[in-house]
Amino acid sequence: MRKENSTNTLNKQNLEKECGMSYALTTIGGRWKPAILWRLCKGKMRYSELRDAIPNVTERMLVLQLREMEKDGLIKRIVYAEVPPRVEYEMTVKGNSLRPILKSLSDWGDENRL
Amino acid sequence: MRKENSTNTLNKQNLEKECGMSYALTTIGGRWKPAILWRLCKGKMRYSELRDAIPNVTERMLVLQLREMEKDGLIKRIVYAEVPPRVEYEMTVKGNSLRPILKSLSDWGDENRL
DNA sequence: TTAGGTACTATCAAAAATGTAAGTAATGCG
DNA sequence: CGCATTACTTACATTTTTGATAGTACCTAA
Incomplete structure (x- = not known):
């Protein structure tokens, strides 16, 4: 691309x-990374849970953003060998090291947008 | 647009x-906002100083990013009624409130990129 | 009268990001 | 066999961002 x-x-x-x-x-x-990270900060989630929790994401966008964050080592993808499939996403250590920054960005945003 | x-x-x-x-x-x-903010954090600068300090920015991009940050209240544009013209850019209070966040983003980036 | 310096605009083109819609694979269950 | 479930893919279209290039306005000084 x-x-x-x-x-x-x-x-x-x-x-x-x-x-x-x-x-x-x-x-x-x-675009959708903050929404994903925010939720994963509270604990691991399945693909379908993320999809249902984030209004208006398309599956394509969700997958793209998950893949990028996985590649960058922020989150980890855990596949269970089951049918129907089950996949969970979870923060990595690197991802967790972002937590205080995400929090301060969030706080700043809440205080400063109109 | x-x-x-x-x-x-x-x-x-x-x-x-x-x-x-x-x-x-x-x-x-x-794209160019971090580079601009980083420099303005050290003190106010003229348009031409910014342009010369940031490698590879085009004037169009520089102006676009400056305008957006001005609109969002992060920086302030100061025009002197002189010829040839002189314009300076400076952080606002709102912009300065970002300093610790910019610092922590910068530190995180320096530690985590390859 | 013309050249020079500063801070831009304007127009067009290319590239990248995002969105739409439909389809796929694997397998257990009825 | 045919259907349901889950986590995706694929192909394409639209929108947005970024870049290339040239031109403008203003006054001053030579």
Whole structure:
């Protein structure tokens, strides 16, 4: 989906290399990531529970955002060999290290939006 | 630039309404915003200083991101009635209240990216 | 009168993110 | 066999973000 050598991609990469803040913001900054992280902070959840808990997400978007966060090591995907399938999502240690930051972002947002 | 009634826009608005974290992330989450905020945290700067300090920004992008942050009340634009023109950008009180959060995002990023 | 400096705008194009709708695989149960 | 359940995929369309390039307004000083 990403072109390897577009200026767009190169700019993104350079910024993330130079600047921890940029890196942090892209790992948690997708449209549905806050909604997912918020819920997983309270405990592990199944795919269908997440889907039903988050209004208006499409399955495609949910999966995309879960995959990205898994790749970035924020969450862990646990598959049970059952039929019908069961898959649970859970925060990793790295993901949990974000908790205080997520909390302070959330508090700041609640205080500052209109 | 934004369509008023696209599903995309409505989803964004709903999430920001429900979730302070989403609101916070969109106010600081543009491509060049971290780079700008980082520098303005150290003191006010002229437009041309910002432009020269941030590698690879185009003027168009720089202005767009500055305008958005001004609208969101994070930074303040100070125009001097001189020729040639002089314009300075500076953090507001609201912007400064983000400092500890920006710092912790930055630290987290520095520790966690590869 | 013309060139120079500053802070922009405007137009167009490319790329990326998000949304829509339908389909798939595996297996136990009736 | 045919259906139900769960967790996805796939193909495509739309919307949004980002980038490339050129041009503008203002006054001053030469």
